[in-house]
Each structure stands twice: as structure tokens, then as C-alpha cells.
């Protein structure tokens with residue numbers, strides 16, 4: 001059985017994009033090749049990662065997990081072939097972290113170091129030859145973590161922190177196409193710092209965290225002026241609390257049921273949840289998660305009637321996230337109804353299933369000489385895109401974008 005989104009049009013797509021726009025990033029496009037396994041590819045997508053935590057672990061494991069698969073036996077992906085790029089065409093060429101257990105290690109080892117605790121679905125990740133470099137700490141490590149056991153928290157390395165010039169040089173030397181940001185929630189300064197480095201180095205950005213870069217018009221304009229795509233902000237997991245809450249909210253709207261009150265409470269035991277115990281880091285996360293739901297409601301829900309957010313840290317859950325969702329509405333004749341739902345997912349593979357597509361879309365945008373915020377994939381893959389649309393529309397536009405029709 002072909003993969004549901006395997007259109008068999010890879011060749012057509014390649015012909016369509018075999019040209020380049022002179023003087024643009026389109027010049028970076030690799031020639032089409034046919035590898036030993038016979039599957040057509042248009043080249044590699046070289047990524048740099050900031051924050052080698054659980055999400056990075058799942059993503060990097062996935063690159064090996066799918067390496068010896070084909071469209072017939074690959075499950076868990078939205079796209080096998082995305083514009084000619086297969087999952088295994090994504091290649092890590094640089095990585096930055098600040099934790100003493102990760103800095104200096106090969107990426108294939110660093111992803112399994114504590115405090116990472118996500119499911120190991122591919123234990124045999126070959127050496128990448130890429131060592132995790134010391135980054136710049138800034139506001140990446142929250143002080144409250146010091147009160148928790150070493151195995152559960154970040155421990156800053158005592159290596160000298162990298163300067164912006166060193167990170168820019170490392171990005172340039174690595175040949176990275178796309179920088180993928182997986183820093184902890186609340187890393188406002190650190191995210192801006194790495195985004196500036198991407199701009200300077202001439203690298204596209206996929207911003208998986210709720211610090212507003214793609215959805216900040218000034219930042220997006222700077223990426224556009226530099227001829228670089230940016231896709232963000234805050235990854236919308238494959239089948240997580242946000243997409244489920246949005247779909248149900250949209251269902252209420254379509255079926256004429258007035259949504260009056262709702263909450264989404266989430267618990268988990270990874271460092272993401274530990275980090276979010278520091279409520280002062282949560283402002284943008286709360287905005288991102290709440291607006292993702294508000295934006296598909298028939299009419300705006302009063303602030304006191306919607307509560308969406310991380311709710312507690314339960315260490316034994318590790319990377320398992322549990323979401324408790326309640327929605328209260330009024331049916332025909334103003335008769336009340338409610339729905340309660342419990343969703344249990346492994347948090348980080350859930351994000352990797354989307355970041356692998358966001359990354360490939362960023363590369364497609366580079367190939368095509370597109371710059372600034374790339375709206376269609378941002379609306380589909382991110383909780384806080386520059387433009388919110390329904391998920392149906394975002395899906396359709398993203399498929400159009402991938403085909404080159406958008």
C-alpha cells in the first residue's frame with residue numbers, strides 16, 4: 001500500500017523545481033539523485049539543533065528509525081516524500097546545548113543523556129560525527145530547577161559559553177540549511193540570540209517553542225529581508241492536546257453548539273513540565289495554547305471561561321503527557337451538554353512527527369527562494385503562527401504548498 005500522501009509525483013515536482021531563481025537561496029538546491037535503494041530524492045536537508053532535549057532525541061531517533069524503511073512500511077508520518085525529501089534525507093550537521101552531560105558528546109549519544117527521559121524507539125543511532133557544542137545559556141536554565149535531583153534537571157556546563165560570532169561561524173561551517181529551536185519554554189533571550197545567529201549565518205529557522213519570532217512582524221520582516229524562511233511558533237504536536245481541543249472546538253462551531261466553558265489541564269514528568277513550574281516563564285506558552293483554541297471558536301470565549309495550560313509536574317510520568325479536557329456547551333433549546341476527554345501521549349515523538357515536516361517545508365521554501373514567514377505550513381504545524389486558520393484549511397494549503405501550487 002502506498003503511503004496516503006505518497007502521490008507518486010516526485011518526478012513532476014522535481015521538474016517543476018529544477019530551475020532556480022538567480023541570486024536567491026534557490027541556488028542552494030541539490031541536484032536530484034537516485035540513491036542505492038532506488039527511492040528518488042532531491043538531496044539532503046541539513047539541520048542545526050539548539051537544545052538537545054527530548055524533542056531533539058525523538059527527532060534524531062526518527063531519522064535512523066525511518067532510514068531503512070520505505071513508503072510502504074513507514075507508519076507515524078504525515079508525509080513520506082515531502083517535495084522530494086524523505087525522512088532520512090534530514091541530516092544533523094550541528095547542535096548546541098549547555099548541559100554538562102551533553103556538551104562535547106556525539107549527537108547520537110547526547111540524545112540519550114539525562115535528564116532526557118523520552119521513549120527509546122530506536123536505540124541504535126549511528127554516530128553522526130557531530131559533537132554538541134557549548135551554546136550561550138542566557139535565560140535557558142531556570143533557577144528553580146536547582147531544587148530538583150540531578151537526573152531530572154538541567155546542569156549547566158562550566159565550559160566557556162560561545163559568543164554569537166562562534167555560533168555564526170559554526171552554523172556557516174556546518175553548511176546547515178535550517179536551525180531548529182528546541183529550547184525550554186521561557187527562553188526569550190536565548191531564542192532571540194540564536195535567531196539572530198541564524199539571520200547572520202544565512203540559515204532558515206524552524207521555531208518549535210512559544211517565543212514569538214515568526215509571529216513577530218518585525219522578526220519575520222528581518223528574515224524576509226535576509227532572504228530566509230522562518231516557520232513558527234510553538235510546534236503543534238501530531239495528535240496532542242492542542243489539535244484535539246481545536247478539532248472539538250471546531251466541531252461545536254459547525255454543529256451550532258455554543259461553547260461556554262472549557263479547560264485543558266496537562267500533566268507530565270519531563271524537563272519541559274519541570275521548567276514550566278516556574279510560572280513566570282509561562283506567559284507566551286499560555287498565550288500560544290489559549291489562542292490556538294480561541295481562534296477556531298465560533299465566538300471568543302470570555303477569559304474567565306477558558307483555561308488552557310500546563311498544570312503540574314508528575315516526575316514518574318517522565319515523557320508521558322496526560323491531558324484532561326472538559327468542554328461545556330448549549331445544544332438546541334439552550335439545553336446543556338458537556339464532554340470530558342483524557343488523552344495520553346508520549347510528548348516528544350508527538351512533536352517530532354510534526355517537526356520533521358516543518359523542517360522539510362523550510363527547506364522547500366529555501367529551494368524556491370521564498371523568504372519571511374511561510375504561512376501555510378506555519379498554520380498547520382504551529383500553535384502560534386502569524387496567521388491562524390482552521391486546521392482543514394491549513395492542511396489543504398500546506399498540501400498545495402508542498403506541491404508548489406500555493
Ligand SMILES: NC(=O)c1ccc[n+]([C@@H]2O[C@H](COP(=O)([O-])OP(=O)(O)OC[C@H]3O[C@@H](n4cnc5c(N)ncnc54)[C@H](O)[C@@H]3O)[C@@H](O)[C@H]2O)c1
Pocket residue numbers: 050051052053054055056096097098099102116135136137138139140141154181182183184185187190208209210234235236237240270271272275347348350351
Ligand atoms: N513535546 C511537544 O509536543 C512540544 C510541543 C510544543 C512545544 N514544545 C517545546 O519544545 C521545546 C523543547 O522541548 P523538550 O521536551 O525537548 O525540552 P527539554 O527540556 O527536554 O530540552 C531542552 C534542552 O535545551 C537545553 N538548553 C537549555 N538552555 C539552553 C541554551 N541557552 N542553549 C542551548 N541549549 C539549551 C537543555 O539543556 C535541554 O537539553 C520546549 O520549549 C517545549 O515546550 C514541545
